[in-house]
Amino acid sequence: MVTGAKTSVNTTAKKPVMTDLKGQTLLTLRSLNEENPASLETYIKLGGYAQLKRIVTEKVKATDIITQIKTSNLRGRGGAGFPTGLKWSFMPRYYDGTKYLVCNTDEGEPGTFKDRDIIRYNPHQLIEGMAIAAYTLGARVGYNYIHGEIWQDYDIFEAALHEAKAAGYLGENLFGSNFSFDLYAVHGYGAYICGEETALIESIEGKKGQPRFKPPFPASYGVFGKPTNVNNTESYTSIPWILQHGGQAFADLGVPNSGGTKLFSISGHVEKPGNYEVKMGMPFADLLALAGGIWKGRQLKAVIPGGPSTAVMTAEMVQNATMDYDGLSKAGSSLGAGSMIVMDDTTCMVKTLKRLSYFFYEESCGQCTPCREGTGWVYRVISRIVDGKGKMEDLDLLTDVSNNISGRTICALGDAAATPVLSFIKHFRPEFEYYITHGKSMVDGR
Amino acid sequence: MLSKESIEKIDYELTKYPADKRQAAVMSALRIVQTERGWLSKESMTEVAEYLRIPEIAVMEVATFYNMYDLEPVGKYKISICTNISCMLRDSDAIVTHLQNKLGVGFNEVTPDGKFCLKEGECMGACGGAPLLIVNNHTMHEFLTVDKVDAILEELK
Ligand SMILES: Cc1cc2nc3c(=O)[nH]c(=O)nc-3n(C[C@H](O)[C@H](O)[C@H](O)COP(=O)(O)O)c2cc1C
Ligand code: SF4
Ligand code: FES
Numbered sequence: 158m159v160t161g162a163k164t165s166v167n168t169t170a171k172k173p174v175m176t177d178l179k180g181q182t183l184l185t186l187r188s189l190n191e192e193n194p195a196s197l198e199t200y201i202k203l204g205g206y207a208q209l210k211r212i213v214t215e216k217v218k219a220t221d222i223i224t225q226i227k228t229s230n231l232r233g234r235g236g237a238g239f240p241t242g243l244k245w246s247f248m249p250r251y252y253d254g255t256k257y258l259v260c261n262t263d264e265g266e267p268g269t270f271k272d273r274d275i276i277r278y279n280p281h282q283l284i285e286g287m288a289i290a291a292y293t294l295g296a297r298v299g300y301n302y303i304h305g306e307i308w309q310d311y312d313i314f315e316a317a318l319h320e321a322k323a324a325g326y327l328g329e330n331l332f333g334s335n336f337s338f339d340l341y342a343v344h345g346y347g348a349y350i351c352g353e354e355t356a357l358i359e360s361i362e363g364k365k366g367q368p369r370f371k372p373p374f375p376a377s378y379g380v381f382g383k384p385t386n387v388n389n390t391e392s393y394t395s396i397p398w399i400l401q402h403g404g405q406a407f408a409d410l411g412v413p414n415s416g417g418t419k420l421f422s423i424s425g426h427v428e429k430p431g432n433y434e435v436k437m438g439m440p441f442a443d444l445l446a447l448a449g450g451i452w453k454g455r456q457l458k459a460v461i462p463g464g465p466s467t468a469v470m471t472a473e474m475v476q477n478a479t480m481d482y483d484g485l486s487k488a489g490s491s492l493g494a495g496s497m498i499v500m501d502d503t504t505c506m507v508k509t510l511k512r513l514s515y516f517f518y519e520e521s522c523g524q525c526t527p528c529r530e531g532t533g534w535v536y537r538v539i540s541r542i543v544d545g546k547g548k549m550e551d552l553d554l555l556t557d558v559s560n561n562i563s564g565r566t567i568c569a570l571g572d573a574a575a576t577p578v579l580s581f582i583k584h585f586r587p588e589f590e591y592y593i594t595h596g597k598s599m600v601d602g603r
Numbered sequence: 604m605l606s607k608e609s610i611e612k613i614d615y616e617l618t619k620y621p622a623d624k625r626q627a628a629v630m631s632a633l634r635i636v637q638t639e640r641g642w643l644s645k646e647s648m649t650e651v652a653e654y655l656r657i658p659e660i661a662v663m664e665v666a667t668f669y670n671m672y673d674l675e676p677v678g679k680y681k682i683s684i685c686t687n688i689s690c691m692l693r694d695s696d697a698i699v700t701h702l703q704n705k706l707g708v709g710f711n712e713v714t715p716d717g718k719f720c721l722k723e724g725e726c727m728g729a730c731g732g733a734p735l736l737i738v739n740n741h742t743m744h745e746f747l748t749v750d751k752v753d754a755i756l757e758e759l760k
Binding site for chain 1 (some may be wrong): 619621624626627628629630631633634657661664665668669670671672686687688689691692693724725726727728729730731732733737740741742743
């Protein structure tokens, strides 16, 4: 046996205590109802690895698989929402050398914690999804890059890899065919920027996580300079279901432009924070109700629907929205990674923005001047306001500086940093003005 | 000298990469050595560089870029607490205040007996369990209350 990894996953991956499964449509978390959700035995019992076996033994054509994925309307779950089928068609078909497959389990944007539940409760479906992707794209080696802070879940996933390999679902000549695929777990160690796909690739190579200029895109120049496909954990985990039921069935679960189910991470001021997997297009109010509604009988004030890189919404904006790509963009924000942060009426928006600005300042990798200097500047100005030394002009200054970061940087962290500033000031301006005039918060009086 | 156990673990990580890409294992090699020794001294980094046959500067760059590597001693138990917004909304501040009072240290300080060090963390990707903390990088405790924090500290002898 190899040193450094356990082989049984049955001990640590107990059923979650917090999540209420009523009203959910379990697809990427389909093992959640089971006693030992993470074990290979459970996954096989649920029909797991059957799709991988079928496509490999029946030699299903890669183009047919990609067609199913395109039909499914699956869009990348990492935040950008890029159509997965289209992305797969960018990988060079013929290439003399190793092609790589990468899974992005580096979630560390505040409010985002969905992929963690996949790797600890349903790791084998991710492994099957990646193996299917590897077969389709001709990738020989894969890496799942896991956020360093969720170490116990890293261990569960790595143990699942050993189980899958021992059972013949990973490794050489699978099912007696000439298809071989090796998959490994690797980890970050405390750098949010490594969630950006090219920074993540640098990190896999053992370097600091600084994003690369694009183009070239990973499909032509990825891990070790080889063609590489990068997808989010939830994206890969949807694949086995799509192949089992067909792309159309997946599309039909959702609404136009948003196929399938979505895992929403709900945090903040709700009674039952946690992950909720529901059909795309669920009304916001229903989703909030699944999470037990606003805690302590208070009123809803604001929602960040997809993680801080998506615009904050007032209660009024969000109350009639549906939770899908088009629904949220019509309502004035976007779906992002489905990381819904809920704030009640005791929340001070000025102090909340200060904490977010610190985050982006701290996590900027420093390569681009507008991002490095701009995030620091924004943080200093907001801190000044919170310290009671703000001036009314500061609000325009914050808007200007943020507009000057946006669109002028190597990676999208710059835009992500600007979005909260612009949207908080736009939708909660009176609260900022009050803070500046009175030197204290309109909400908590401190 | 790296211990036999550390070398075995690093060798396992090396099997994940092509033979000529030993640098790729630097993230895990640093993690393994830090876990064994508590923190990463200059000498530890030199040993990692030698074992991976890569320049020392390449190791330093990585060790300084990622927040979970400690380049100074952090006591026997490093407690990292997330204060980012999902945790802040569920009053991580109260947990921070309690820890600071109880241990008598601020962020980035080590208690005089060398036992505890407190660190402020960024989002740990586990916000559903807020507020939360991590002991020595690898053991997470979620849904914290003041009582639960006391019980955790009690366990850390
Ligand atoms: C600053 C930053 C952080 C990101 N963090 C993540 C992340 O934690 N997980 C993720 O899947 N994608 C993240 N992304 C998006 C990735 O770059 C990439 O688009 C995604 O992994 C592709 O997978 P998908 O098409 O399946 O969504 C991030 C992007 C940026 C700019
Ligand atoms: S935008 Fe910011 S995080 Fe992204 S590459 Fe530039 S400096 Fe680094
Ligand atoms: S905000 Fe604290 S773990 Fe994400």
